[in-house]
Amino acid sequence: MFRKPLMALTGLSLLLAISPVRAGEPDMAALTQEGKEVMMGFGTALKAELVKAMKEGGPTKAIPVCNVEAPKLAKMASDKSGWAVGRSSHKLRNSKNTPDPFTRAAIDDFLAREAAGEKADKMIKTAIVEEGGQKVFRLVKAIPTAKPCLNCHGGAGVKPKVVEALAKLYPDDAARGFSEGQMRGVFTLSKVLK
Template sequence: MNKYMVMVSLAALLTACGEKAEKAAEAPAAAPAQTDVAAQQAAPASAAPAVDKAALVESAKGAVQALGGTLKGELEAAMKAGGPVEAMGICHTKAPEIAKAVSAEKGMEVSRVSLKNRNPVMGQANEWQTAVLNDFEAKKAAGEDPATIAYAEVVNNEFRFMKAIPTAAVCLKCHGTELSPAVTAKLTELYPQDKATGYKEGDLRGAFVVVKNLAQ
């Protein structure tokens, strides 16, 4: 009897162990570890690289100096060769070429704008540039030196820089209140919609503009 009971108990134990093994085998495998792609998707996006605004400003100043210095040299040579009428020809033909060359060299778009533009296409300020020019005028009225007034900002991955252009005495020959008949005639010929006259020495005549797309 005891031997029979032992055999029954042993059979029951073996059956139970077999069922456990079958259940373990039938159980679904554990979920695979998250793939690298999924992990990357779940992980927070890395922060955009910081913008070195100070370095951009220095680059923009260099671009302004390159444009302003080259143009000044061309105008001075033209003034000596043929007076203000000759200089206006330089502004009309060479200034856009110089701006294009400096832009390509510096990797930044460099131009000049004004609230009273002479060139109806290239010199016309857009909305944000107009706002900055008006702010420059307010700063000048408050006593700031026009030669030191500047603006720099990063907006929607676009670096923007503007540097005020004060009116020098020599500029009055083409931008002042009393122009020679020859200058007036040349202005009518080249710029029939000209607005860039009536300035006095020290007035803000406009600004250099430097723009760089930081997303490219």
């Protein structure tokens, strides 16, 4: 009769004892999960727009998706979730996407690991940092180059029309010459903790 509740209680206290989250401390696993969901929402919406535009008119038609829609979709994802959402890279196309020091350090770490043979697709860095007197949860995730990305971020295979259109919009474009699987850049997200 008394055994079961007692066992349940023991189980519960055990669970509490081994749980890494203590009262008042942010739950890193939950924050990482939340961040991943916001990131995937943005990433999926962006990819859908890109694929649709490429089907309709090829890469030249799809450039505005990255140019105009990507920042809009990032802002929408931010407004909806309360997270700051963006993209960045070590080889930038748009200088507006220049990494801040935290993102830059994550990118450098990912690049070193990639050079040592690790695949980019699973690389992620999370941390809680102090920014302007506030505690902020940061998440940076590597984005590997997929085949469709090569239309606008590849090397010699990029069509002359696309090269021309990109050169007009981005005279200082450094986001070329990638190969499939290589890290193209990162998603970078942050959330101010209360």
